[in-house]
Every structure is written in C-alpha cells, then in structure tokens.
Amino acid sequence: MAINDNIFIKIRDMKENLTPVERMVAETILSNTEEIPHLSIKSLAKLSKTSDASVLRFCKTMGYSGYRNFIVSISAALGSMDDERKDQYTDIQPGDDLSTIIANISRNNCKSIEDTLSVIDPEEVARAVKTLRATDRIIFFGIGASGIVCDDAEQKFSRINKMCHAYTDGHSMLTAATLLSKGNVAIFVSNSGDTLEILEALEIARKNNACTIAITKYNKSELADKADILLGISTPEVTMRSGAMGSRIAMLTVIDILFAGVASAEYQNVKKYLSKTHNILAGKHRR
Template sequence: MAAIDNVLLKLREIKESLTPAERKVAEYVLAFPEDVPRYSVSKLAMKSKTSDASVVRLCKTLGFEGYRQFVVSISAEIASRAQDSGKEYTDIQPGDDLDTIIKNISLNNCRSIEDTLMVIERDSVEKAVELLRKAHRIMFYGIGASGLVCQDAQQKFMRINKICHAYTDGHSQLTSASMLTSDDVAVMISNTGTTVEIVDTLNTVKETDASVISITRYGKNILSANADVALFFTSPEITIRSGAMGSRIAMLTIIDILFAGVASMEYKNIKKYLDKTHNVLLDKHVK
C-alpha cells in the first residue's frame, strides 16, 4: 500500500475486494465520512451493523496500526476536501450543454491525475524505471482502452531506441508472451487487473521468468498481486463514459512518468535518438 493517507479515496477503490463485513463498514464510512471521527470503534460498529472486530480489521487492511490513526486520517481528508470544494468528480448527464461538458470532462481528467498521484508509490516507480532501463525487450499488453495506452507507450519508448511492441489482442499477446526471456519486461495494463485475456497472458509470462510491471486501478487484483512491480491509478466510479476517459488519462500519465524517468536517467545516451526521430518527422510537415 502507498502512504496511509487519502483513506476515503483508497476505501472507495478497494471496497469491492473487501470481506462482506468490512465492506459494510466501508460503505457506511463512505456515506457518512463527517460523522465517523466522532465515533468510537463500538459506535461505528453499531452504525454499520457489524462488529468491533470488523472495524479493526478494516483499519488493518488499509494499513493503519489502529482505529485512532484511521480516524485522524479521515479527519485530515475531510479538511482537505473542504479546501478543494468544486473539484469533485461530476458525471455527464444526458442533455448537458456543451459548456458543462467541457468543464466537467476537464475537471474529471484533472482529478484522475491528482488522485493517481496520491496512490502511486515512488519506490515502485523507481523499480519500474530500473527494470525498463535494463530490459532487452519491452512488451506492452492491454485490451480495449488499455490497448490504446499500450500503443502510446510503444510510440514513446521506440523514440529512445528501446526494442518494444504493443500487443492488443489475446492471441497475439499469448504468442508474444511465450517467447519472452528473463532479460525482457512485460508491462501489463488493465483497469480491473482481472481481464481474462490479460490474466491468461500473465500466466504465460510467469512461465518465462520475464519481469512483470502492472498498471491497474488501486486495490487488490490478480494482475498486481502477481507483478514484480505494481503501479496503481485511480479514477471516478461514474456511469457515463467519462469514467473510462479518466482511467485512460490516469494510465497515460503513468506511462509518461515511466518514459520520462527512463529518458532522464539515460539522456546522454538517448538524446541522439530523440533528435533523430524529431528531425525525420519534421521533414514530413508541409512546407
């Protein structure tokens, strides 16, 4: 887990992976966060119709030493939210005018990036950058919208002369994965971390001893649990496609961070490739 703060955000993301009793506590806390700091363990258990043990277990699941630390974190986040009022996720409603759509989509995308910065771990990013630097080959795996992120990643890393490829369908992913070696890195991108094609590819990659970097929504999932390095993002749980848009923006942000990290650390060696690719594309502009 990342640093134990932003508890409400993290609670929202991991809610569905909790035990039934812990989920009941989580749902109450998310519904009435302002009330929780005033409650004892027993009162929160009563309000959520669970037990003292369930409340304590939820605190432990979130990485807190005890209930008091949990409550302090909630209080701090409520105060922070008050300062950021007007920046909450807003769904797009049928019939919204264009000005509202422009404003809300922009705010949702910005919020996805801000929230992702709260759950991504610096140490994990550092490990991922180091794996990518040393990789003989980098293979990006993703389905659907995650596949589009893979294609963006391939375009970026190709510019600094990294041997890389993006695979965006299940069959080609399995074929590619079976040919990896311990010198290669598989970057596996999935919103849920449970997509059938991605899990099948993960199982094949694990048989090759290639390193795995996962990029998934924050919380417990099959992909992140089996990755050598797990990177997390977060985005809104809202009904119209603005939710998927936020996820894509968050994933692209992580790819940009990884690319910039590798490029920065190897700048003396890769500057010539950046210049070369820039110049060859410059010639394609209409004069």
Template sequence: MNGCLLKVKEAFDDLKPSEKKVASYILSFPEESVGLSVGELAQRCNTSNAAIIRFCKTLRFDGYRDFAIQMASDISSQKAEEDSYTDIQVGDDLETIIKNVSYNNKKSITDTLLVLDIEELKKAIAVLHSSKRIDFYGVGASGLIAQDAQQKFMRINRYSMAYTDTHLQATAAANLSAEDAAVFISYSGETRDIVETMEIAKKTRAKTISITKFGNNTLNSKADIKLFTASPETSMRSGASGSRIAQLNVIDILFSGLGSIEYSEIKKYLDRTRKVRAIKKFRD
C-alpha cells in the same frame, strides 16, 4: 488531501462483506468516524476489531492508527461538492459538456496521484531501466495506452512492443525471459485475456507490472509491482476516457522517470528521432 477517502471509494467493490460494512459507514459518516477507536468504529459498523484492521491493511495502510490519521487529514481538507466528479447528462449544452469532460479528465489525474505509491513507481522504473525488452499488454481502450507506451519507449531506443491482439499477447509473453519486463494495463484488473497473459509471463520469470484501478483485483494480485489509477464512475464515460487519461499519465511518469536517469545515454536517440520526424512535416 492524501486520498484516504478516495481509496475507500475506489476499493469498495473489491472489499469483503465485513470490510464493506466499515467502508459504507465511513463514506456515509466521514466526520463522525474521525477520532473513533478501533472498538468504537467496530461497534458502529456492527463488525469486529479484526475486520477493521483487515480493512486498513486491504487499503494498504500500516494499521488503524495510520488510517485514522490520514482520514482526519482528509476530512479537514476535503470539500466534497467541489471534489466530486460530474456526470454528463443527455441534453447538456456544449459549453457544459466541455467544462464537465475537461474537469473529469483533470480530476482523474489528480486522484491518480493520490493512489500512486512512489515506492512502487521507483521499483517499476528500476525494472524498466535494467530490462532488455519491455512489453506492453492491453485490450480495447487499454490497448491504445499500450501502443502509446511503445512509441514513447521506441524513441529512446528501448526494445519495446505493444500487444493488443490476444493471440499475439500469449505468443509474446511465452517468449519473455528473466531479463525482460512486461507491463499489463487493465482498469478493472479483471480482463480475462490480460490476466491469462500475465500468468504466461510469470512462468518465464519476467518482471511484471500492473496498471489497474486502486484496490484488490485479479491482475494486480499476480503482479510483481502494482501501480494504481483512479477515474470517475459516471454513466456516460465517453469510451472510458477518465481511466484512459489516468493510464496515459502513469505511462508518462514511467517514461519520464526512466528518461531522467538515462538522459545522458538517450539524448542522442531523442535528437535522432526528432530530426527524422521533422522530415515528415511540410514545415520545420
């Protein structure tokens, strides 16, 4: 499964009206959509050929042919009932809750792998590798992800800070430089304080990386490098747990990717911090 239909679902709310017509038809009649020409699909969606092409470009496909090929592959491999997220219902027994929460968290990681662009990941890791300072910005649940990132990167002696207070975010961003990197975390990509902080960071010429849901949003439209996550849209999400798990996974990928190319240099720091942390334990 290459995530074609997943991308349509994730980006749906951010699409333009003419593009939503296309998305609605494809999601309602995925098998019927396979093999249609641009003109045939436009006719069934009651829109234009140009709208179909824009729709494909919005979803980051090279064109309609690329989209059609990947959608056909999706249809042949996807089992909708098995691949759907499961909402948590009031009154569920504990065994059902354990199963559904665990499944949704696992699926958020699996789906995130389908919307992550490996070339963008390579760019992000290269930027982190060359940066003197790495800042992480987030509020609420995304702020916890920023703090997790800080402690990971501190372990390898990279100058990094996590900012979750909006006033401190603005102050820190104003003091970035062209040699620094700033990572902005927001599932919706529409958190006003995070967007405003990125605008401040952009003025310093720091490299900016966004981690948001797939699709067009205000935050990733301003970022130099765009990384995407996917998570369940269920009514009882337990504090945005799905998006949090997906964001943590992206941070782990960035950290591991950087660690891989810097391992000979950072091994001594990992050993040092491991020894220091061992002292804090009652037993080694």
C-alpha cells in the same frame, strides 16, 4: 505510501473487494466522513453495526497498523475535502449542452490524475523505472482503450531506442508472451484487472520468468495480485463512457511517468535519440 495520500479515495476504490463486514465499515465511514475523527473504535463499531475487531481488521486492510494511525489519515484527508467536493466526478448526461460537456470532461480527467496520485506507490514506480532501465526488451499488453495506452507507450519508449512493442489483440498477446524470457519486461494495462486475454498472457509471461508490471485500478484483482510490480490508478464511478475516458487518462499519465523516469535517469545516453527523432519529425513538418 502514495504521493498525495487520500484514505477516502482508497476506501472508495477498494470497497467492492472488501469482505461484507469490512464493507459495512467502509460504507459507514464514507457516509459519515465529518464525524469519524471524533469516534472511538468502539463508537465506530457500534455505528457500523460491526465489532471492535472488525474495525481494526478494516484499518489493517487499508494499510494501517492501528486505529489511531487510521484516524490521523482520515483527519488529514478531511482537510482537503472542501475543495474536492467542488470537483466531484460528473457523468455525461443525455442532452447536456456543449459547454457543460467541456467542463465536466475536463474536470473528470483532472480528477482521475489527482486521484491516481493518491493511490500510486512511489516505491513501486521506482522499482518499475529501475527494471525498465535494466531490460533490453519491453512488451506492452492491452485491449480496447487499454490498447491505445500501449500504443502510446510503444511510441514513447521507441523514441529513446528501447526495444519495445505493443500487442492489442488476444492471439498476438499469447504469441508475444510465449516468446518472453528472463530479463524481459511485460507491462499489462487493464482497468479492471480481470480481462481474460490479459490474464492468460500474464500467466505465460510469469512462466517464462519475465518481470511483470501491472497498470490497473487500485483494488483487488487477479492482475494486481499476480504482477511483480503494481502501479495502481484511481478511476471514477460513473456509468457512461466518461469512465473509460478517466481510466485512459490515468493510465497515460502512468506511462508518461515511467517514460520520463527512464529518460531522465539515462539522459546522457538517450538525448541523442530524442534529438534525432525530434529533428526527423520537424523536417517532415517543414515539407
């Protein structure tokens, strides 16, 4: 269960990966949010032009044991809908004035983090932190905006003396994955979860028995399906570059959570490294 569970966000993010019939149920729910808690399973089946069995199958796909549990989650999510409607994602529009851009980008970034809290699984985070604490080598894989996230991760984990490196181009990723072994951790960062170079490196890492962690959009993808540990993020449905901005902010937040989780659990051991790195950088600033 996510930290700040919101079923509407899950439906939005999963919609394109559902079966055609399940998608009909999803679109009906997203178009009739206020009415759904008052509908029986038969009524929702009729409204969505599907069947009782299809609605129940949809509920199970969303992670619920039955229709009643699903409706309880819908009702809970509706309780916060009024505030969320004021904070919907807004894409960059040609000709926007600077004050509008400042407001919209800030709102989108905040929303990406809030929505990611609705889909990320704390138990998976705990597994990832435990694995990172136990390993002696961490490798980060990502291309483009995801590569920037990997560089940030390398900088953070290096500060607590973890042996780690970020690889951000296809050829170097394949080489790095080939040299992985059992006990190593490979973290793959990809919003889509379908980047070819990432999937090729993932296959090599799995063959070498490295533990694989995916940071990727909360929906069905090859990366999400094949990684040992899945840390899902939620990103906006926008058309311009603000979409990549939102996913990057969400991914950076997940990296911060992992770093803080490891550093906090091992604080007595890593505080000397944090202090040393802080002091050397502070000395540079005084020059």
